[in-house]
Amino acid sequence: MTTLQLKNIVKRYKSQTVLDDLSLDVADGERLVLFGPSGAGKTVLLRLVAGVVDPDEGQVLIGGADMTDVDAEYRGVGMAFQNFALFPHMSAFDNIASALTARRSSKEAIAAGVGKVAKLLKIDHVLTHHPKALSNGQKQRTALARALVGSPPLLLLDDPLRNVDAKLRFEMRLELPRLLAAQGATVIYVTQDYKEAMALGDRIAVMFEGRIRQIGTPADIYNTPAEIEIARLFGDPTINLLDVVPQRGPDGAFVELSGVRLRLPGFGPEIVGKACVLGIRPESIAFTDASAPGAIPVTVEAETPLNEKTVTLTLTARRREILVSRPAGTPGPQTGPAHLAVNSRATLLFDKENGRLMRPSELASKRNGEAA
């Protein structure tokens, strides 16, 4: 286990800035997931930590020691590549052993080390094969074994499940946390799959355009995404985003959906008349009776059954789309008019101008401050 600190990292390729003044602290033994769309700079960041790419500015500290100018072979990290990067001319055994041969371990120690990790990853029966004779899943496990075998204190995993099929990805998503916990290493895990990020991360750092836009626990990111874009990336089906302009009501601000008032708890007059985007998770909406207070009338357009849930597309009076998600097997309207109940505590309000989340508590305290 070790710590990792990145201080004001800048990396440019020609005129393009790939990492823009990025700082990051990873605690001892923490599992940090780097999440973001492709081109966000996640892989470059990982390579920079591994030492195969040099930053233009900033510092990389591993275990408190400045490693910025230290060559990759002396950094003592383990890394698994998205494309596996196995050595095609070596057997699986030699591939895995490569991390041990550099330390001039004895032959017996190498064989024991490789055997142990191969057994753990269930590839002990294919160790004599060359990479081209391995299945995709075996390749991926071999690449993982190579990263794990030296018990590096810092483990870098670059989207290791990207290139394996869905079934294997699901299996590994369940298996990896146990494996990584047993390893006891500090882990940085890169992924583009929000489910993987939520399943594996102690914390998630969301990256866009070379910057970390939000960092927090999976629950933090999911419940209070700092920006519209982040809200959109987490959750399936995607969060409902509706352009709204809050109005003043007797008990705080409200917005209108299909002519029905939806309260915005905690928000006051400061947001009245401001262009906002209302975010409602599909699972925070339920079908209800027309008689229920605050029921929003909609028209059911289409229903999509997914494995464990059913997603319904509905339209408001102004023909705005709202997705509703409910557990599979529960009853719901198929077509025609219906009514929705929105859990107003689970709604998110974003500033349309800059896309940032607006937090009632901050605004409330600000209001109090002004009053005082």
Next chain:
Amino acid sequence: METMSPLERLLRGIALTLVVVFFMFPIVWIFLMSFQTNETILRIPPSVVFTPTLDNYAALITGKLQTAAGTLDIAFMRNLGNSVFLSVVSVAVALLLGVPAAYAFARHKFKGSEDIAFTLLSFRFAPPLLVLLPLTQYFQWLGLSNTYFGLIWVYQLICLPLILWIVRGYFEDISADVEYAYRIAGHSWFATFRKIALPLAGPGIAAAGLLAFIFAWNNFVFALVLASADKQPVTVGALAFVTASGIQYGQIAAAIVLSITPTLALALYAQRYLVEGLSLGAVKG
């Protein structure tokens, strides 16, 4: 392949036979000529029926050429030795210099790297005769004319750009991640070059080496101008068979057979590496 009809197979067979006959006929004819005397070679009409003789080979190996005008000394075996020596050493030097350079050009983009690589390639653009005159002058001043050292140096004009540019492509085809993975596993850049880059580019290096060897072996004009009889390769030495008393076709044929044997053997031996080189792409990733 399995879906081919008998007719298609027949046509394919005929086409292949035509190609093989077209390319192999001169070699076969030369081979037959090398076992004949000048009289049987020159008779009209020509015939493939003759009493084989080893006189031509004997003359080449002993170095005594019997002509109508008397016995002539020829240095064919020495020329052959020169060819082998010059080609092998030139290719070895070119590999030693070219492979690391190719790796540098493939992996490290430094200021002016493309310009340097292109300049090296441009040596192949200029016709050899263009550079020969100044080169002869320089070599005389430097005392390099008629030395193996000087010839091998000049042969680098042929071998080095070829090896550099072919091998560079092979290095560029190796995924950088594979090399990164080896570095991260704790190996130095030199170990990575030796254990990862070199073996993976091996087939390409073999192909480039073979090609450079053939070009060096076939070179004529550099050795003709820059070396005298005792340093000349077979390509130049073959001129000795055009004697005052006639052209010794039988000996020329035997000389040709002897001089293509090394390159042919090398090509056959290297064939499997060449095939491996072509299929390398299939195992990447």
